[in-house]
Amino acid sequence: MANNGRNGQWYPASWPERIRAHQRGELTPVEPKRAATVMLLRDGAEGPQVHMIRRRTSMAFAGGAYAYPGGAVDPRDEAEIRFGGPDRAWWAGRLGVSPAEAQAIVCAAVRETFEEAGVLLAGPDAESVVADTTGEDWEADRRALVARELSFADFLARRDLVLRGDLLGAWARWVTPEFEERRYDTWFFAAVLPKGQRTRNASSEADRTVWTTPAEAAAGYDRGELLMMPPTIATLRDLAVLGSADEALPAAAGRDLTPVLARATLDGEEIVLSWPGHEEFEKRIFRV
Numbered sequence: 246m247a248n249n250g251r252n253g254q255w256y257p258a259s260w261p262e263r264i265r266a267h268q269r270g271e272l273t274p275v276e277p278k279r280a281a282t283v284m285l286l287r288d289g290a291e292g293p294q295v296h297m298i299r300r301r302t303s304m305a306f307a308g309g310a311y312a313y314p315g316g317a318v319d320p321r322d323e324a325e326i327r328f329g330g331p332d333r334a335w336w337a338g339r340l341g342v343s344p345a346e347a348q349a350i351v352c353a354a355v356r357e358t359f360e361e362a363g364v365l366l367a368g369p370d371a372e373s374v375v376a377d378t379t380g381e382d383w384e385a386d387r388r389a390l391v392a393r394e395l396s397f398a399d400f401l402a403r404r405d406l407v408l409r410g411d412l413l414g415a416w417a418r419w420v421t422p423e424f425e426e427r428r429y430d431t432w433f434f435a436a437v438l439p440k441g442q443r444t445r446n447a448s449s450e451a452d453r454t455v456w457t458t459p460a461e462a463a464a465g466y467d468r469g470e471l472l473m474m475p476p477t478i479a480t481l482r483d484l485a486v487l488g489s490a491d492e493a494l495p496a497a498a499g500r501d502l503t504p505v506l507a508r509a510t511l512d513g514e515e516i517v518l519s520w521p522g523h524e525e526f527e528k529r530i531f532r533v
Contacts, residue, residue, distance in 0.1 A: 261530050362444045364443075366412045375406070416433045507526075
């Protein structure tokens, strides 16, 4: 991994050469996988806190970086489920995809949050949420989901649960640059930690989890102490203006979901890496 030395911005050491190959037309971009990630929020003594994980340094993608629970869409996330809150057509319009694809993205957000943080945004009906997801029976199902031995639709049906899509607010959409080997088209969602539930480090991909205010996490990034990818620090800065966790979903309703995709251009002997609309992430890499 690498960063620019001024803050905790993550980028792989392989990027400069891959960018040069892309500029020469020698690199065919990988098709990005659809993915979803959830910014879980709760109120703390100093204001809203967000749940973050630190990816293990051994991870091929963003090892050592702080992020939110999330992961790729499973094709089975399109299977029929009981859907609470806005219907698939509403989500299709909000996310800019087909109804089936929209359901898969929302399901992935809820599924990955349960798999990686032990928090489940589902309930016996469209007006309630499960209060406790601890215990060996829940853990057995969680492990089966992680191993892909159990689909999320079958998990919900087995427990007679309704997915609570209304507890999610679509916040942003970022696409991994065309010159990256592992690409994701990721929707970021905000959600409030359900009453009675608690997070835990349930992910084999993380070696640490924290509850922190967005401002504290952003300050750690600015000091170069916390490694993050641009979408993570960008969303943290957005969250820092919230006065309470309950403000997140109303704030999400008006958010622009235009995909953010990095661009690379040449300026003499330098590669200029930029994210449109996010000037703070511009990076100049000398061409060696």
